[in-house]
Amino acid sequence: MSISEAQASPEKTEKTEKTHKTYIEGFDKYLGGGIPSGHIVLISGAPGTMKSTLAFSMLYNNAKEDLAAGLYVTLEQSRSSLIRQMEKLGMFVGREFGVEILDLSVFRQGEEDWMGDFGEDGRRESPWFKKFRNILETQKKVIDYDLVVIDSLPLVEIVCGIKNSRYGLFRLFNWLRDLGTTTFIISENPPDEKVVRECDFMADGILHLFLEKSPELSVSRVLRCAKMREVNHDTGYHVLEYKDRKFWSSPKRYDVGRVLSQL
């Protein structure tokens, strides 16, 4: 069934689902079934750790399997580049697939004056922050998306003039909660894992993606759920792979002797 048919059906109006699966094969059971609906979840990782692909695949599969419409807001990678990348991985964009991409890269191509500043007292607000909110609220009326990805937090912070503003970030998260969607925000890894950022506290969940080098110099993709409010989740490391058009995970097994010898 296409998403437009789904929107017309009565089931669509009755929201019975309390969670959204990640559709990472083998991982949802470690999350107690999935991500609670309405959560704001950070997807953190270094460049190239497949943050965008994982976020897109969650939208794509939730639309395909659960008829939950998705919106991918990109300020980073262009729409055409994202479409090419996802098509190569067997995922598609468009109303019939229930996933739309909104390219706001124009926001970062402008002049300096779009950068506002909340200031210490939080009284000033960037007109671009307002514009950003308006665009997403309008899209909500048009598409009625259940899930949204924002790619990426550092760019939203710059464009909306909330970088280094605790108050601005707080406003952003509060507004996202009011939007009534389940939200994935792509963020960068902190340079030092011990550094905790404001956004880590404000988010309901954190999925960490990283590359891990073995002593044999092979590199695996690793996923870890660092936080998921309201869920008794596993905090362990899981090897992540993309094959046969989907993500697969399995708990990472460490050679205990080797790990201990490195302490």
Ligand SMILES: Nc1ncnc2c1ncn2[C@@H]1O[C@H](COP(=O)(O)OP(=O)(O)OP(=O)(O)O)[C@@H](O)[C@H]1O
């Ligand atoms: N089937 C695949 N299996 C594993 N890796 C893949 C596969 N297809 C593409 N890649 C890798 O995925 C990476 C790009 O993924 P993606 O754009 O999602 O990463 P990202 O973390 O969003 O990157 P950036 O930080 O640059 O935005 C590339 O390094 C590419 O080589």
Ligand SMILES: [Mg+2]
């Ligand atoms: Mg990306």
